Amino acid sequence: MIDLNSYLILSASVFVLGVIGVVTRRNAIIVFMSIELMLNSVNLTLVAFSSFLGDATGQILVFFVMTIAAAEAAVGLAIVIALFRNKQTVNIDEINILKW
């Protein structure tokens, strides 16, 4: 029998992998993928709690997180395309027009 802590530790480690990806990578698309990693690891936590506590609310929340992730991916990738059209790069170090 796998206990709840194993799932929590697993999900925490993948969440931190996502954080490392976001703060170290410069390719905007890979930064997006790291955000997906983080969203998914949190989903694992929610499903684990839902299953262990015997409450369906966690799985409903995962359903909504997936919907928001789909919306976020569509808008985010549209932003990447718009940026690439204007600057011919997806390197986030060169996309700094909001910085002053």
Place this chain on the structure above:
Amino acid sequence: MVNIEVVLFVVLAVLFVGSGIMVITRRSPVLAVLYLILNFFALAGLYLTLQAQFIAVIQIIVYAGAIMVLFLFVIMLLNLKDEEKLIEKITARKVLAVGLSAAVMFEILYIIWISTPGIERDVAKAEELGRVEAIGKALFSDFLFPFEVTSVVLIVAIVGAVILAKKKLD
């Protein structure tokens, strides 16, 4: 005696973490997407070990099927020629960032460690909960309003994506 449940969990966990590491270390975005799909399949397997069948199925259909195809399409559309300009260098700042992330991880692990709930799982009840029937009932009764709001969010996302990706606004 080796428990099949433990073996399954360990294999899926290694796949989950290993493909996660591959996602953040690959230079080519296409390879990263493929490893991310592997990651999602491992996660769907983990959901199945938790008796969340519905979530496991939509994980594969929505994430691995739809969102990842979107990622692949965008990578294909962008046709990155200046790949060599994107070569990542290991700088002091990045080492610090990884160190800080590791610190966050140890904080989370410490919190999990000191707050061990030790909940016993009722597998039969969990199996009951993970079915489409249970989720659908909750979704269309207690969570009807959030469910309807979701459709507004999706239509905003569609309009936003079309407007952002359009060449010229007129």
